[in-house]
Every structure is written in C-alpha cells, then in structure tokens.
Amino acid sequence: MPAIVGVAQVISIGSSSVFHIGDTYKIMPISTAKTFSGAGSFNTGDGLQVYNRQSATNTFDQDMIDQGNILNV
Template sequence: MPSIVGPIKINSVDGGVINFGDSFYLSPKSASKTAAGSGSFNTGDFINTNSGLSATNSFDPDAVDQVVSGNA
C-alpha cells in the first residue's frame, strides 16, 4: 500500500533500521553473536546475583548463522 511521508529530520542512526512506506525485502548489513553466562548482562544499582556454578557453551557447529555477504 503506498504511503506519503512528510518532512523528516534524522540526526543519527546507530545500528538500527529505518523504514518508510512499503518494503519488499529488508536484509541486515551486519551480524554478530555473543555468548555469556548467567548474570552477565545485569545492569543497575545494587545487583546481587547468586547463580552458583555456571558454564556457557560457546561451541557453534554451523559456520554461518546470518549471511550478510552480497547485501550491498
């Protein structure tokens, strides 16, 4: 469905996707992977995390998760 987009001012975009109107196909321009154990991404004041024994398996049997080559 067609759309009309009015005046727009974008100061900065950091790692996001901006889409206006119709889109047939959107593809990522970058991909990343993070492996972290329990309680590793906690943010805030006065955090108390009791996770006991924790082990993170970072083994990845497949070579490519998201293909970004050719996404020009």
C-alpha cells in the same frame, strides 16, 4: 500507525548500530557478530544482586554457519 514520541536522548551509538523511532518498512544490518557470555553478564540496574552457583557457557557451534547479511547492501 504513526505515534507521537517525546524527548529521546542518545548518549552514544556504535558505527554499525540502528537508532529507530516511528514507522519503518525495513531495517537492514550491514554487519554481524556472535557473542558468548555467561550467566548474569548483561544485567544492569541499581541494587542488582546476581547469584550464580556454577556457570558454564557453551561456545560449540555444531553447524558452523549462521544467517548471513549478504543481501543487506
């Protein structure tokens, strides 16, 4: 369903990023990444208070294989 979108300001976008407004049939990434981070790592905002008593990030990947992007050319 079409929509009317107001002003959109994009400061920066990465080389493998997707910026999308409106209807689409398919968005296909051409690169992948795996990110590990601890508790409270990606929090943003004004006056943010994060209390982490004890944090441990499990980076063990049992199957060693993730979903690929082979057909996204």
